[in-house]
Amino acid sequence: MADSEGMAWPGFRRVIQMVGRAVILRCPNCGGRPVLRDWFHLRERCPICGIALERGEENDYYIGGMLLNITLCFVIFAVGFWGVLIVTYPRVPWDALQYGLVAAMIILPILLYPISRVVWLAVDMAVRPRSEKDKDG
Numbered sequence: 001m002a003d004s005e006g007m008a009w010p011g012f013r014r015v016i017q018m019v020g021r022a023v024i025l026r027c028p029n030c031g032g033r034p035v036l037r038d039w040f041h042l043r044e045r046c047p048i049c050g051i052a053l054e055r056g057e058e059n060d061y062y063i064g065g066m067l068l069n070i071t072l073c074f075v076i077f078a079v080g081f082w083g084v085l086i087v088t089y090p091r092v093p094w095d096a097l098q099y100g101l102v103a104a105m106i107i108l109p110i111l112l113y114p115i116s117r118v119v120w121l122a123v124d125m126a127v128r129p130r131s132e133k134d135k136d137g
């Protein structure tokens with residue numbers, strides 16, 4: 001399907017491919033790398049296909065990545081808490097659970113930040129396909 005500017009919307013399979021590439025920190029568009037300038041910043045463009053990786057940072061674009069990061073950490077927290085609780089019940093190691101989950105909630109957001117950013121980029125590329133300013137330049 002194409003919109004009024006002639007941009008093609010990706011199919012479900014393409015979206016899954018884009019998100020899969022993003023999870024392993026590769027360009028959602030071509031699978032090329034590196035897409036990170038450093039742990040907290042994306043390159044301006046993909047070094048392989050040249051697509052813009054920074055798509056409107058001035059408009060609080062990073063908030064989507066942060067939301068994804070928080071959601072991912074919450075899911076890991078919930079799965080970790082309930083997993084340990086169910087597996088070890090009735091002798092739940094409360095101290096280990098408490099300190100381990102606190103440590104995880106400090107470390108995981110930092111570890112998962114680049115993945116969250118690139119996955120958010122993939123989702124954004126899927127729902128807001130390439131425009132003229134995103135093309136090779």
Ligand SMILES: [Zn+2]
Pocket residue numbers: 027028029030031032046047048049050051
């Ligand atoms: Zn690329």
